[in-house]
Amino acid sequence: MTAREVYLDNSATTRTDPRVLEAMAPYFSEKYGNPNSLHKYGREARAAVDTARAQTAALINAEPADVVFTGAGSEADNLAVKGAAWALREKGKGAHIITSAIEHHAALSSVKWLGKMGFEYTILPVDGRGMVSPDALEAAIRPDTTLVTIMFANNEIGTIQPIKKLGEVCRRHGVMFHTDAVQAAGHIKIDVKELPVDMLTMAAHKMYGPKGIGALYVRRGIKLIPTLHGGGQEFGLRSGTENVPAIVGFGKAAEIAKARLDAGADKKLAAMRDYFIEGVLSKIPETRLTGAAGDDRLPFHTSFVVKYIEGEGMLLLLDAAGIYASSGSACTSGSLEPSYVLLATGLDHATAHGSLRLTMSHETTKEDIDYVLEKFPPIVEKLRAMSPFYNKK
Ligand SMILES: Cc1ncc(COP(=O)(O)O)c(C=O)c1O
Structure with a gap:
């Protein structure tokens, strides 16, 4: 025994769900086209990416065009934090960022790196349960604050933040709000039409999908400066030939997660x-x-x-x-x-x-x-x- x-x-x-693996497999073998090619193989891959984008968007009730695939959850956090901070500073809106003491390094180190690039930041404390106080957030907002990044749920202690209240504070002050939902997405219901969040990070491998594929939800109208330059894929925000099998896997994992949550x-x-x-x-x-x-x-x-x-x-x-x-x-x-x-x-x-x-x-x-x-x-x-x-x- x-x-x-x-x-x-x-x-x-x-563990990658076997249904996810099955959905991905053809995109390594017979359907190996580059989605940017105009021929049949390319069109086939493009259609698969489009379907996966719609499935991933549906998990959080977003529009497909508002979902950008990235190479990991970490990359999506980097794109959100650095991309928004630079874009807002370029518009002359200020250069102050607010985050929390318990963020994943992908967000926290991005903020600290921006600190070396001339930005200022405030790190909010948490209480004994790991909660960020919306009042403390409000008190920390300055006239030059442009961006707040606070995670949806913590990886080490499982605490879910009062995202709605935190987002409402940001809205009241006209500050952009990003949340790292890598641990939360696919595990609890998230509806970006109800929540005042502007950007939201997800990663497939935390929801029975493949590793090395992330996604950033970016609310319509928000301009980010890309962190990766090149061929202009993913709406110009993430250059590099799309990882079609992983994207397909993300879509399938999101579809399964949504059905589970609905049940x-x-x-x-x-x-x-x-x-x-x-x-x-x-x-x-x-x-x-x-x-x-x-x-x-x-x-x-x-x-x-x-x-x-x-x-x-x-x-x-x-x-x-x-x-x-x-x-x-x-x-x-x-x-x-x-x-x-x-x-x-x-x-x-x-x-x-x-x-x-x-x-x-x-x-x-x-x-x-x-x-x-x-x-x-x-x-x-x-x-x-x-x-x-x-x-x-
Ligand atoms: C909260 C949180 N954010 C970001 C990440 C990074 O995601 P990835 O491993 O896809 O880069 C993780 C992974 O542990 C995480 O738990």
């Missing part, structure tokens, strides 16, 4: 999440949920800090038990510094070191969760028995 394996790192990436799959997952959180907190003493709970949390997301031990130790022993989790975000794990996201929520360094993130998918079963609830507590006990901090108590 093969041992059970439970993949709980779906915030890092998801209420997020509610089912949220119920399992709460069962999981409750199980961990009741079985492991001196453990805390990080981030927000209930409707303010991503439905597939759990994250904890387990006192007196290190996240890495838990990861290794969980891995040996066939349970694949993460400690902090995929790109910063491996560093010895505790997560800046956890520190921003007010945790001290020692506690933040004991972080563990377990993120589910639609394939995760109750049996998987029960398996983790059986294996995880003795792992913590074992590590605590070896911990100098625990024994000193």
